[in-house]
Amino acid sequence: MDFVARSPVVAVAGATGAVGVEMLKCLEKRNFPLSSLKLLASKRSAGTTMRFRGEDLPVTELTEQSFAGVDIALFSAGGSISKAFAPAVAAAGAVMIDNSSAFRMNPDVPLVVPEINPQAAAQHKGIIANPNCSTIIAAVPLWPLHRKNRIKRLIASTYQAASGAGWAAMEELKNATRAALDGKPFTQTIIPHPYAFNLFSHNTTVDPVTLANEEEGKLIKETRKIFGDAEIRISATCVRVPVLRAHCEALTVEFERPMSREEATAILSDAPGVRIVDDIAANHFPMPNEASEQDDVLVGRIRADMSDPSGHSLQLFVSGDQLLKGAALNAVQIAELLH
Amino acid sequence: MDFVARSPVVAVAGATGAVGVEMLKCLEKRNFPLSSLKLLASKRSAGTTMRFRGEDLPVTELTEQSFAGVDIALFSAGGSISKAFAPAVAAAGAVMIDNSSAFRMNPDVPLVVPEINPQAAAQHKGIIANPNCSTIIAAVPLWPLHRKNRIKRLIASTYQAASGAGWAAMEELKNATRAALDGKPFTQTIIPHPYAFNLFSHNTTVDPVTLANEEEGKLIKETRKIFGDAEIRISATCVRVPVLRAHCEALTVEFERPMSREEATAILSDAPGVRIVDDIAANHFPMPNEASEQDDVLVGRIRADMSDPSGHSLQLFVSGDQLLKGAALNAVQIAELLH
Numbered sequence: 001m002d003f004v005a006r007s008p009v010v011a012v013a014g015a016t017g018a019v020g021v022e023m024l025k026c027l028e029k030r031n032f033p034l035s036s037l038k039l040l041a042s043k044r045s046a047g048t049t050m051r052f053r054g055e056d057l058p059v060t061e062l063t064e065q066s067f068a069g070v071d072i073a074l075f076s077a078g079g080s081i082s083k084a085f086a087p088a089v090a091a092a093g094a095v096m097i098d099n100s101s102a103f104r105m106n107p108d109v110p111l112v113v114p115e116i117n118p119q120a121a122a123q124h125k126g127i128i129a130n131p132n133c134s135t136i137i138a139a140v141p142l143w144p145l146h147r148k149n150r151i152k153r154l155i156a157s158t159y160q161a162a163s164g165a166g167w168a169a170m171e172e173l174k175n176a177t178r179a180a181l182d183g184k185p186f187t188q189t190i191i192p193h194p195y196a197f198n199l200f201s202h203n204t205t206v207d208p209v210t211l212a213n214e215e216e217g218k219l220i221k222e223t224r225k226i227f228g229d230a231e232i233r234i235s236a237t238c239v240r241v242p243v244l245r246a247h248c249e250a251l252t253v254e255f256e257r258p259m260s261r262e263e264a265t266a267i268l269s270d271a272p273g274v275r276i277v278d279d280i281a282a283n284h285f286p287m288p289n290e291a292s293e294q295d296d297v298l299v300g301r302i303r304a305d306m307s308d309p310s311g312h313s314l315q316l317f318v319s320g321d322q323l324l325k326g327a328a329l330n331a332v333q334i335a336e337l338l339h
Numbered sequence: 340m341d342f343v344a345r346s347p348v349v350a351v352a353g354a355t356g357a358v359g360v361e362m363l364k365c366l367e368k369r370n371f372p373l374s375s376l377k378l379l380a381s382k383r384s385a386g387t388t389m390r391f392r393g394e395d396l397p398v399t400e401l402t403e404q405s406f407a408g409v410d411i412a413l414f415s416a417g418g419s420i421s422k423a424f425a426p427a428v429a430a431a432g433a434v435m436i437d438n439s440s441a442f443r444m445n446p447d448v449p450l451v452v453p454e455i456n457p458q459a460a461a462q463h464k465g466i467i468a469n470p471n472c473s474t475i476i477a478a479v480p481l482w483p484l485h486r487k488n489r490i491k492r493l494i495a496s497t498y499q500a501a502s503g504a505g506w507a508a509m510e511e512l513k514n515a516t517r518a519a520l521d522g523k524p525f526t527q528t529i530i531p532h533p534y535a536f537n538l539f540s541h542n543t544t545v546d547p548v549t550l551a552n553e554e555e556g557k558l559i560k561e562t563r564k565i566f567g568d569a570e571i572r573i574s575a576t577c578v579r580v581p582v583l584r585a586h587c588e589a590l591t592v593e594f595e596r597p598m599s600r601e602e603a604t605a606i607l608s609d610a611p612g613v614r615i616v617d618d619i620a621a622n623h624f625p626m627p628n629e630a631s632e633q634d635d636v637l638v639g640r641i642r643a644d645m646s647d648p649s650g651h652s653l654q655l656f657v658s659g660d661q662l663l664k665g666a667a668l669n670a671v672q673i674a675e676l677l678h
Contacts, residue, residue, distance in 0.1 A: 153646045153647075154646065155494055155591050155644075155646055157496035157576070157589040159498065159538055159578065159580065173536075174520055177516060177520065177536075178517075178520050181513055181516065181517050181520075192622070193626060193628075194626075194628050197512075197516075197581060197582050197583050197627075197628075198582060198626055198627050198628040199498055199580060199582060199587060199626065199627060200624065200626045201622065201624040201625075201639070201640055201656060203622060204622075205622070206619045206622060208619060210642075210645060211600070211619070211640075211642035211643070212642075212645065213622075220645065233645070233646040233647070233648065234645065234646055235591065235644045235645040235646035235647075235654060237496070237589040237640065237654060237656060239498065239587070239589070239656075241498065241538060241580050241581070242536060242580070242581050242582070243536050243537060243538060243581070244536050248538060248578070250496040250576040250578070250589075252494050252574065252591075261550070280545045280547060280550070283531070283540065283542060283543075283544070283545060283552075285539065285540040286540075287532060287533075287537055287538065287539045288536075288537050288538060289532075289533050289536075289537040300540070301540055301550075301576065303549075303550035303551075304550070305494075305574045306549060306551065306559065306572070306573065306574040307492050307493065307494055307572040307573055307574035308492075308572070308574075309572065315574060315576060317540060317576060317578075
């Protein structure tokens, strides 16, 4: 693969999913220098077309033969698909940028947020992993603070959108809510708890030893790997709320040395991928409706943690688009690092 | 007032509001021994009737003359109304049980959660304050733990329902959501931020010094007063979510000595006003839809705080009905303490 000589051939596996659709939009919007784009999906979705740069591109079935001539394969079709097709991608000499959790904690696989550890991407052995959405959305604003003053401890409470469970979950939230408003019964098939005007502890398996659910475990382990700091003490409570596509997180952060609101605000003002929304007079802080379809993570409620009189702890409230920076955008940014 | 000799005459000021309606239901359901019930509301709502124990009781206008012969006046009509009518209630020799924030931090006014500090009610000088909803819902499960092993530090992230802003806010959430589903424009008049499938930092004024909003300030100060422990270090992030009538809170709690999940679970199993919902295998934890219209605060996700290796910290997720234990039920329970 010689990206200096020519623009890469890019494949998107899972092109018709919620994240796949956003990957196409990101490639187009960022004018990604690709020579051709191959759209791959399950047999069920194959045969349709998707619009890209004014053309209707065919969606073909994802098979082991799909990767001939491909340089970069963006995967967002679930962990089992990523695992099943990784050998075919490698055999074709393509680099896999994988949005699933399949390879994230593999020590041979870089886990990359381009604003944080772009250099890690260069160490890849054929696969680069895209972190989990709730990890990325916290990590982008925390990293510039951590660089200035090491984070010792992080306590995160999340407010996560339906989109993390895919298009079908977003549609189910809307349909369940309409039924509730109409006083009609509705049977959910995607999300295991009533979702209309309701919230629930993240619907992933709870580890019987740590008692963290999978989402919480990802946030904890992936943050340490991305930051290259195995000693950060992290706990998380991950909750799904009836919001469509942007996550929020309430973060309590303890630093090695004192950190003031003013210093943190100054650092975050210059941080890539971050936009400060912290208007105390107007009571205007990060909200999912304003983070949706935006590239930046919104950060506000920047303040001293009143429960830590030492001045070492801050609290923040952040919001980021789950489908963009939480998934598709970050993956496309990783692809940009490769050339 | 001699409650031994006769059942009290009870007045409800703000009877037609979201909390007032629930106060009537609680008085009826709990078979409160009242000799008569007087329903008071603003001029606008006066003239209607409300059903109580099979009778249609008239709603009359709240005036300074309303309290003749009244023994207990339950107020839930906003702080300015409570302040304005407190002298009239006192002049009539009645006890005011006030659901507003008007008197909560007044050192002469007991702030009472009957499961926690019932003895404080006896010290009243004419007014007993009902704590804020988010305070009560955290305090009920935290108190039995605190009694066994002092809480040094509490970090709370809330997920608060529309009902805290009244009936009109609940209706506005439904109407805004229906409009969003229909793709129609909708102008909110009650809640200052878009509420359909959205969430936002609690819409109360942010203190320019502490940077806590009023809701967070209440949770911090009221918890210390109710627990009689001014030293507990507390920080809170209060967020309103698109849920109708039950609040949730993610709590991180540091104790003076180690506290295990098993010990906390055993303590909470016997705690009044608490129901444990902590089914790890079924991924079934406290949810607003199951806390709604229930008297108990639901508690689950009871686990060691992974960010505190000392074993002194736990995390919990709680949910309680904002209108019942967060307001009306607690007020009626205070009234029960008076006889």
